[in-house]
Amino acid sequence: MHPLRTHIERIxxxxxxxFSYILGHFEEKKLRKHQYLVQAGTYDRFDNWVLGGCLKAFYTDQEGKDHILQFAAEDWxxxxxxAYFNQTPATINIDCMxxxxLLQLSVHKREKICSEMHKMEHFFRKKVTSGYIALQQRILSLLTHNPRGRYEEFLRLYPNLSSRIPKKYxxxxxxxxxxxxxxxYNEN
Amino acid sequence: MHPLRTHIERIxxxxxxxFSYILGHFEEKKLRKHQYLVQAGTYDRFDNWVLGGCLKAFYTDQEGKDHILQFAAEDWxxxxxxAYFNQTPATINIDCMxxxxLLQLSVHKREKICSEMHKMEHFFRKKVTSGYIALQQRILSLLTHNPRGRYEEFLRLYPNLSSRIPKKYxxxxxxxxxxxxxxxYNEN
Structure with a gap:
């Protein structure tokens, strides 16, 4: 079964x-390690579902320091x-580690399949609800945990990412x- | 027009x-200042839409210090x-400032009206998507801003809340x- 179908059918x-109709709304995209998917200041026309590889979304502050908003690996x-939903310029960068x-979905095509197919509206509501809950947990972690607590939570939530992503990220x-x-790391 | 109808019809x-059918799925709830809507460890059976008043959702850490996840006033x-979506015990508290x-919607009734009415599935997808974007911005603010930057962003996003909510919160x-x-505060 196509991995995107497996992904959607979990919901x-x-x-x-x-599925064939839905897949027809996506475009394939391949990027090499270190290439940018989104650059701050440009338009981010696509939501991206990861078929293979690993990316990071990050904000570069005025002192040139990077802060990572999100990682994404297969199935994310x-x-x-x-920027995507409001069609405004991106404020973050996304690059490939x-x-x-990727399978890319424009906001126009996303709204089209949601409007045509109640079950896709349901799928995206469920996905974004899970994402919302995860972000609330991350905010609580940032507010309440010391560095050790944050690191331990990261290992618990994403055991497969910690070996795949450079420590600086x-x-x-x-x-x-x-x-x-x-x-x-050394204490663990 | 009923304020909940105005709220939904924005989407x-x-x-x-x-609307009459939708409203029939909600229950009214009144609470006094300082009363708890949700207590950590108990079940949170309802999502709550605020018709009047102001609440805070907070996590109490092991040292007894409170960290505020969210405020909510009218229309939030x-x-x-x-806890609500997974039907697990609450980890945070919500009390009334x-x-x-409130108008309360159980998860069962929420899923029921989303399944029966494509437009309500659409409404909740749009609402949770906006919430997701706001949480991403808050994470960036926590990661990148010093206290002054966080405070200025709070004033910019929620000009009406800052006069209504005690400074300690x-x-x-x-x-x-x-x-x-x-x-x-004194510098502004």
């Missing part, structure tokens, strides 16, 4: 015909959602210094 | 009959969404000390 069953979605293969995701993260 | 038009929704009047929302926030 709602589809017929062959329905990634975009500058503010590995060679990547995990530090920038957790909002801790690289030195602090190295110390925590 | 999707409704007939009189449809508030719940422990992790003023006398409150705004400090607990921003993740800054009360002393730091007082200094920022």
């Amino acid at each position: 709602t069953p589809l017929t062959d015909q329905e 979605w990634i975009a500058d959602y503010q 590995e060679d990547c293969q 995990i530090a920038a995701y957790l909002g801790v210094s690289r030195e602090t993260l190295s110390r925590l | 999707t038009p409704l007939t009189d009959q449809e 929704w508030i719940a422990d969404y992790q 003023e006398d409150c009047q 705004i400090a607990a929302y921003l993740g800054v000390s009360r002393e730091t926030l007082s200094r920022l």
Whole structure:
């Protein structure tokens, strides 16, 4: 079964015909390691479902320091959602930490399939609801945990990512210094 | 027009009959200032739309310090969404900073009207998408801004809340000390 179909069917069953119709709204995109998918200041026309590879979404502050908003590996979605849904210039960058293969969905086509197919409206409501809950947990983690607590939570939530992502990026995701993260790694 | 109807019709038009059917799924709830809507460890059976008043959702850490996840005033929704959607015990508390009047929707009835009415599935998809974008912005603010930047962003996003909410709660929302926030207030 196509991995996107497996992904959607975790929430709602589809017929062959329905999946084929849905897939027709996506475009394939391949990027090499270090290439940018989205650059701050440009338009982010697509939501991206990751078929293979690993990406990071990050904000570069006025001092040139990067802060990581999100990682995405297989089976995840990634975009500058503010820019995507409001059709405003992106404020974050998204680049590839590995060679990547993506399936891209424009906001126009997303709204079209949601409007045509109640079950796709349902699918995206469920996906974004899960995302909302995960972001609330991350905010609580940022507000309440010290660096050790944040790191342990990251390991618990994303056991497969921690070996795949350079430590400096995990530090920038957790909002801790690289030195602090190295110390925590060595203690584990 | 009923304020809930105005709220929903910002996203999707409704007939009189449809709104009346939708409203039939909500229950009214009144709480006094300082009363709890949700207590950590208990079940949070309802999502709550605020008809009047002002509430806060907060996490109490092991040292007894409160961290504020969310405020809600008129026209906002508030719940422990992790507990609500997964039907697990609440991890946060929600209490009233003023006398409150709420319209409550159980998860069962929410799923029922979403399944029966494509336009309500659409409404909730749009609402949760806006919420997701707002949470991403808050994470970026927590990662990148110093206390002054966080406070200025709060004033920009919620100009009406800052006069209504005690400063100690705004400090607990921003993740800054009360002393730091007082200094920022005096500088403005």
